[in-house]
Amino acid sequence: MTVLSTDVANQCRGPWATAFRRLMRDRAALAALAAFLLIVLMCLLAPVYAHWAGVEPFKSTLNATIIIDGQERPVMELPTEGLALGYTPIGPTWSLGNYFLGADNQGRDVMARLLYGGLNSFLIAGAATIFTLTFATLFGVTAGFFGGVIDMVLSRILDVLWAFPVYLLAISLSVVMITQSITIGPIVIESGSLWLPIFIIGLIYIPYVARPIRGQVMALRNSDFVMAAIGLGAPSSRIMRKDILPNITTTLIVFVPIMMALNMLTESALSFLSIGVQPPDASWGTIIQDGQGLLYTRPVVALAPGLMIVASVLSLNVFGDGLRDALDPKSKIKLGRSG
Amino acid sequence: MIYAVLQRLGQMVFVMVGISLLVFLIFFGTPGVDPAARIAGRNASPEVLEAVRISFGFDQPFYIQYLTMMKKIFITGDLTSFVNRGWEVVPAVLDTIPVTLSLVLGAAVLWIIFSLIIGVLAAAYRDTWIDKILMILGLIGISMPVYWLGEVMNLVTQSRYHDTWLFSWVPPLGYKPLSEDPKGWFLTLVIPWFTLSILYIGLYGRVLRASITEALQEDYIRTARAKGLSETRILLRHALRTSLISFVTLFGLDFGALVGGSALLTEVVFGLQGVGKLTFDALQNLDLPIIMTTVLYASFFVVVANAIVDVVYILLDPRVRTA
Numbered sequence: 001m002t003v004l005s006t007d008v009a010n011q012c013r014g015p016w017a018t019a020f021r022r023l024m025r026d027r028a029a030l031a032a033l034a035a036f037l038l039i040v041l042m043c044l045l046a047p048v049y050a051h052w053a054g055v056e057p058f059k060s061t062l063n064a065t066i067i068i069d070g071q072e073r074p075v076m077e078l079p080t081e082g083l084a085l086g087y088t089p090i091g092p093t094w095s096l097g098n099y100f101l102g103a104d105n106q107g108r109d110v111m112a113r114l115l116y117g118g119l120n121s122f123l124i125a126g127a128a129t130i131f132t133l134t135f136a137t138l139f140g141v142t143a144g145f146f147g148g149v150i151d152m153v154l155s156r157i158l159d160v161l162w163a164f165p166v167y168l169l170a171i172s173l174s175v176v177m178i179t180q181s182i183t184i185g186p187i188v189i190e191s192g193s194l195w196l197p198i199f200i201i202g203l204i205y206i207p208y209v210a211r212p213i214r215g216q217v218m219a220l221r222n223s224d225f226v227m228a229a230i231g232l233g234a235p236s237s238r239i240m241r242k243d244i245l246p247n248i249t250t251t252l253i254v255f256v257p258i259m260m261a262l263n264m265l266t267e268s269a270l271s272f273l274s275i276g277v278q279p280p281d282a283s284w285g286t287i288i289q290d291g292q293g294l295l296y297t298r299p300v301v302a303l304a305p306g307l308m309i310v311a312s313v314l315s316l317n318v319f320g321d322g323l324r325d326a327l328d329p330k331s332k333i334k335l336g337r338s339g
Numbered sequence: 340m341i342y343a344v345l346q347r348l349g350q351m352v353f354v355m356v357g358i359s360l361l362v363f364l365i366f367f368g369t370p371g372v373d374p375a376a377r378i379a380g381r382n383a384s385p386e387v388l389e390a391v392r393i394s395f396g397f398d399q400p401f402y403i404q405y406l407t408m409m410k411k412i413f414i415t416g417d418l419t420s421f422v423n424r425g426w427e428v429v430p431a432v433l434d435t436i437p438v439t440l441s442l443v444l445g446a447a448v449l450w451i452i453f454s455l456i457i458g459v460l461a462a463a464y465r466d467t468w469i470d471k472i473l474m475i476l477g478l479i480g481i482s483m484p485v486y487w488l489g490e491v492m493n494l495v496t497q498s499r500y501h502d503t504w505l506f507s508w509v510p511p512l513g514y515k516p517l518s519e520d521p522k523g524w525f526l527t528l529v530i531p532w533f534t535l536s537i538l539y540i541g542l543y544g545r546v547l548r549a550s551i552t553e554a555l556q557e558d559y560i561r562t563a564r565a566k567g568l569s570e571t572r573i574l575l576r577h578a579l580r581t582s583l584i585s586f587v588t589l590f591g592l593d594f595g596a597l598v599g600g601s602a603l604l605t606e607v608v609f610g611l612q613g614v615g616k617l618t619f620d621a622l623q624n625l626d627l628p629i630i631m632t633t634v635l636y637a638s639f640f641v642v643v644a645n646a647i648v649d650v651v652y653i654l655l656d657p658r659v660r661t662a
Binding site: 156157159160163164165166167168169171172173175176177261265268269272273274275285288291292295296299302303305306309310313314317318321 | 350353354357358361362365366369377478479481482483484485486487488490491493494497498499596599600601603604607615618619622623625627630631633634637638641642645
């Protein structure tokens with residue numbers, strides 16, 4: 001009897017609770033989520049760290065000095081060997097709050113910039129994800145539900161956007177937008193604004209999400225319960241809200257970590273190409289670019305942000321895998337790629 | 340079947356027109372900006388600005404401007420750069436194509452070989468530790484920014500371990516044409532090939548494992564087992580074969596995208612003067628004619644490549660053919 005009753009209880013549990021239980025059993029996914037949240041938390045503490053360490057992460061501090069083993073040393077050192085050309089920023093001291101990862105070519109604390117940069121990377125990736133998912137849902141649901149001419153026009157627009165090589169589209173958009181501020185009616189977007197990379201990244205991935213959603217909505221449109229609702233005379237807006245949207249929610253949720261991972265990679269690449277986050281602001285991509293000139297002398301400047309990207313994206317992908325298996329085991333959504 | 344092919348080609352033309360309009364709007368139609376000042380580059384003199392205005396027809400209606408631009412890029416090919424005075428843009432773009440093709444072709448060979456090995460091995464040993472390790476390695480490959488990986492490669496092979504026997508053969512960064520120096524061509528490209536292919540090895544390995552595992556659930560596999568075929572034969576001759584259809588499609592799309600500018604990051608990090616690097620350099624100088632041309636040529640290439648993939652797919656798969 002007891003066995004039977006737990007079986008019944010299992011069957012009565014809703015799909016969300018079942019998915020949640022499945023996720024809770026997936027230890028790799030949970031560990032990945034914990035790792036990701038830990039990295040985000042660390043980056044959220046960036047202002048606290050900079051204040052505690054007493055450094056200015058966004059100003060050139062070429063004349064700063066630090067104290068190592070009771071000795072005061074300049075942050076920008078004259079090289080002691082080879083051709084003594086120019087200054088070399090100090091290497092990692094491995095003591096927290098005291099140029100832990102050394103300085104960059106402007107004498108700024110790399111550790112503080114790394115944390116601030118992560119904050120920007122997460123902010124842009126998150127906002128771009130929201131942007132993409134919102135517009136992809138709008139496009140996909142409209143095209144899939146109404147079909148006909150509307151579907152044809154929207155699908156062709158998505159085709160055009162999708163055929164564009166991602167980085168070339170981003171370069172075209174940003175060469176126009178980033179060099180000077182643009183005014184559209186009452187909205188003025190400053191040239192260094194974070195909204196530009198958010199808009200660019202959010203825009204280029206709309207087709208990637210909108211296409212599967214369109215397909216799903218088309219299938220739902222022809223299902224019996226939607227036919228029944230149409231037969232009962234329910235208005236389209238109600239059918240979309242009550243019958244279609246709840247059925248694509250799982251797909252949308254599965255897309256969140258995948259898009260976050262893809263957007264983080266794209267953001268860092270754009271910032272590396274100097275068309276994402278603009279100096280003196282930082283993101284992991286811009287710090288890698290700063291480190292490129294110091295690659296052979298102070299490799300840690302470029303290595304550290306790259307490792308942070310790998311750790312964040314990897315944990316998002318592992319968590320995304322687990323989330324997909326838990327919510328929608330049959331789904332075909334694959335990991336995205338970026339150049 | 341002819342109808343399906345024609346329909347696909349018609350769609351291709353439509354997308355090409357759409358892309359050219361979009362590029363035109365981005366460069367010439369952004370509100371509140373003077374396109375002539377853009378094309379002329381930084382600190383241009385009034386005479387240059389005037390020359391740009393006349394040459395691109397900015398005093399004429401929009402559709403004439405659009406047609407003038409298309410004519411300059413595709414028909415007469417006489418677009419010149421204003422930042423680097425008098426530099427012919429179209430030949431400059433064509434010159435970069437062999438570099439990009441060399442990079443992408445070599446990487447493609449690597450990623451096909453390694454992803455086939457990884458996908459088949461992981462599927463054969465599915466749910467064992469071999470499978471798990473291979474899949475985690477694949478996921479790490481997918482999660483690495485390619486330009487960062489390139490820098491790490493440079494750090495290791497050009498600086499830190501360059502003096503050891505392992506990497507002393509690595510030549511300095513740059514490209515050597517195949518026709519002039521085949522050995523130098525090969526040596527300079529080995530490291531970029533590996534760097535570019537790692538993402539795709541991870542991606543394709545995972546896709547292949549998933550589709551082989553799915554294929555192994557099918558009825559015809561059970562039939563093959565019942566006939567008494569060996570597991571190896573079932574895996575390679577039956578399951579792998581069906582999985583290869585999606586593999587080939589994916590390959591066509593990615594190959595097209597890479598030649599069409601997506602290899603940009605790898606080219607920039609390794610100093611290879613390909614299509615992507617040319618665009619990147621033009622971005623640094625704000626040389627718009629170059630960017631317009633590479634963007635249009637590259638995206639047209641991608642559109643044509645995608646159409647070819649779809650047509651081949653229609654020709655290959657009888658199920659699509661009859662539909």
